[in-house]
Amino acid sequence: MIFTKTKIEGAYVIEIDKFEDERGAFSNLWNSKQFDENGLDSKLYECNLSYNSQKGTVRGLHYQIPPYDGSKLVGCAHGKIYDVILDLRKDSSTFEQWIANELGNNEKLHYVPPGCAHGFQTLEDNSKVLYLMSQVYMPEFSRTAKWNDERYKIKWPKQPTIISKKDS
Numbered sequence: 247m248i249f250t251k252t253k254i255e256g257a258y259v260i261e262i263d264k265f266e267d268e269r270g271a272f273s274n275l276w277n278s279k280q281f282d283e284n285g286l287d288s289k290l291y292e293c294n295l296s297y298n299s300q301k302g303t304v305r306g307l308h309y310q311i312p313p314y315d316g317s318k319l320v321g322c323a324h325g326k327i328y329d330v331i332l333d334l335r336k337d338s339s340t341f342e343q344w345i346a347n348e349l350g351n352n353e354k355l356h357y358v359p360p361g362c363a364h365g366f367q368t369l370e371d372n373s374k375v376l377y378l379m380s381q382v383y384m385p386e387f388s389r390t391a392k393w394n395d396e397r398y399k400i401k402w403p404k405q406p407t408i409i410s411k412k413d414s
Contacts (some may be wrong), residue, residue, distance in 0.1 A: 247260050247261065249284045249357075254333050256357075256362075257356070257357060258286070275321060276378060278326055278400060287317045287359055289380050290379065291316075292377075293377070294377040295375070296374065300371055300390070300407050302368060303373075303406070303407060303408040305365055305375075306313075306363065306365020306368055307365035308363060308364055308389075317359050317360055317381075318356075318377055318378065321376045322374070325368060325371070325373070326348060326370045327368050328348055328366060328402065329346060329347055329366045330365045330400060331345050331363075332362060332364075332398060332400070334391060335362070346396055349366075349375075360380075363390075365393055369404075395414075
C-alpha cells in the first residue's frame with residue numbers, strides 16, 4: 247500500500263498493491279501494521295457495504311460527533327464513485343476545506359480522519375461502496391452536513407438523481 251497525504255490534515259489517499267496472474271487479481275485492502283506505521287487508527291469496529299442502483303446517487307456528507315467520532319476507510323468495490331472528504335474540525339488548519347477523488351477500478355481508498363464528513367456520488371449504476379469504521383454507528387451522535395452547502399462549494403460531477411430526505 248502507498249499512503250499519500252492530502253491537503254486535508256490526517257486524510258490520505260491509499261493506493262492498493264494489485265497482484266495479477268492468469269486467474270485474475272488479488273489486493274490487500276487492510277493491513278493494521280501498515281496503518282500503525284503511518285500513524286493512522288488501526289482499530290476497526292464495523293464494516294459496511296452500500297449498494298447504489300443508480301448513477302448520480304448522492305450519500306452524505308455524514309459524520310459522528312464525540313465520543314463516537316471515528317475514522318473511515320472507504321473504497322469502491324464495484325462501479326465508480328466521486329468520493330468527498332470535508333474537514334469540519336474547527337481547530338484544523340484545513341477547516342471547511344474538502345478533497346475529492348474517483349474511487350473504483352483505479353484501486354484507491356480514502357482514509358477519512360475523525361471530525362471530517364464523508365460523502366460520495368455514484369458515477370456508474372450498481373456501485374458498491376465498502377466502509378471500514380473505527381467506531382460503531384450511533385444514530386444519536388450521527389450528523390449530516392448538507393451536500394450542497396454554499397460555505398463548502400463542493401463541485402459535484404453531476405446533478406443528483408437520488409438523494410435521501412436526511413441528506414437533502
